[in-house]
Amino acid sequence: MKQLFMAGPWITEHEIEVVTDAMRNGWYENAYHYVETFQKEFAAYHGRKYGIMTPNCTTAIHLLLTGLGIADGDEVIVPECTWIATAAPIRYLRATPVFCDIEPENWCLDPESVRKSITPKTKAIIAVDLYGNMPLMDELRAIAEEHGIPLVEDAAEALGSVYKGTRAGKFGVGSVFSFHRTKTITTGEGGMLLLDDDKLYERCMFLRDHGRAPGIAYFNTEVTYKYMPFNLQAALGYAQFQRIEELVGKKRELLAAYRDRLKDIDDLQFNNEPDYVINGAWTTALVFGKSHGITKAEVMRGIEERGMPSRPFFYPLSSLPAFPGAKERYQSLNRTAYDISERGINLSCAMNLTDDQIDAQCNAVREILGR
Ligand SMILES: Cc1ncc(COP(=O)(O)O)c(C=O)c1O
Structure with a gap:
């Protein structure tokens, strides 16, 4: 039997051709061609207005939490069972992850546990679609709305999942995907943030590229991040997305x-x-x-x-x-x-x-x- 690996992608001649095109032509006026195409089509597929590609999914979560204003002393609810990447960005912002229990059937965030964990400091709830399973989104959405707390969907593992006719990635104020080499669609390393709100989108775009003032070259109004994607990554992602x-x-x-x-x-x-x-x-x-x-x-x-x-x-x-x-x-x-x-x-x-x-x-x- 040939060597068995835990995970790995399915790359065809199609991906090789598209990446080759990015290598040959994806510079100068085309330097962001595949980034823009991939962001737009990936967002539209998920019924979202905006897509923002990032170097990986962890940075997409960091970007979104920063965009939501999460800071020192805030609390963010996360499920106990998930990859650490869901919670690490909360710590980057010196906020506190509050760990909630999971449901025995879907292994995702337990709404009752969330309800009990909300305090005046709770500033976001991150639901994770674990291993492609879907959480009880109706209940989680209701709790978030009742308390005026933004719900975030970590859909890193849920490409292709659907809950009551709605694709994973369409829940909450923003959702994130991972294109790590182990994921269903890969760019080696890569991620995507999906949003609907115009202001949050503008804020996250500003935060993604060193806090540049719109319309003024090299003029930075805040110290932020450098979480820009690379066109070659996006070319691979786009080619894989065409085979979703x-x-x-x-x-x-x-x-x-x-x-x-x-x-x-x-x-x-x-x-x-x-x-x-x-x-x-x-x-x-x-x-x-x-x-x-x-x-x-x-x-x-x-x-x-x-x-x-x-x-x-x-x-x-x-x-x-x-x-x-x-x-x-x-x-x-x-x-x-x-x-x-x-x-x-x-x-x-x-x-x-x-x-x-x-x-x-x-x-x-x-x-x-x-x-
Ligand atoms: C649930 C979950 N969230 C976030 C991530 C982070 O993704 P990335 O490795 O692209 O930063 C992963 C995967 O690695 C994940 O499984």
Whole structure:
């Protein structure tokens, strides 16, 4: 069996041609041609007015939180289980991440936990579409509106997901996507911020390029960031975006293949897809029900012993040394997050995965469970 990777893209001659065109022609008057085209079409696809490409998704979150005025002493609500990139920009701004519990079904932000965590200092709520799953957006939107707090959607893992007929990326005041080399559409490193509000868009554009005064060359009115995208990155992103249905289709096929091969085993939970959701299935997550009496560490060790990689379900952020003191405060509050995380793994989502490799991972899971 050829080497199995956890993640990786699907690059065709089409991408090579478009990137080659950017190399040959994407300079001078065309220096931002692909950036502008990609931003515009990606935003329109998601029903948004504006797209702002960034060097990665982490910087897109940082840009948006800064644009929303998050600063020292503010609190921002995030789910426990997500990649640290959701919360790190809150700390860059010297604000405080407030970790909320997750739902047992969709592994995303639990609205009740959010409700209990709101204080006068809460300045934003970031909902994360984990592994392509969709949070209870209606409930989260209602809470945000009731309290006048902006909702932000971290859709980094949810390209192609749909909630009640609306695409992931259309929720809240702004949403972000990642085009990291492991994501469904890749630019190697890259991200996108989607917005609808004119003022917030102008502010974020200003913040993205060193606080230049509009219309006056080299005249900076604030010290801000340099989060400009590169046309070559955007050319790759645009070419991949032109194949979005095919790429998301492949991800959904992989999820279905894993599900099918393990369907006779009870008490396994895969990516959540209730009838009002289409799951973009960025990666396949598998949570072992309590009846199996097994932890993620045990399963991962078993897969490794069979010569394959796997990844842990995200650790609760509050359990990480990166947030000192948080575990003591949150462990007893966010019980679902601590429980699910302990029992979950990710299987490979590489776009070059073969049937043999899917079989090998599923057979490993079967052996480990004694099935
Ligand atoms: C949920 C989530 N948010 C944010 C990010 C950050 O993306 P990037 O690596 O492009 O900065 C990632 C992925 O890495 C992610 O999975």
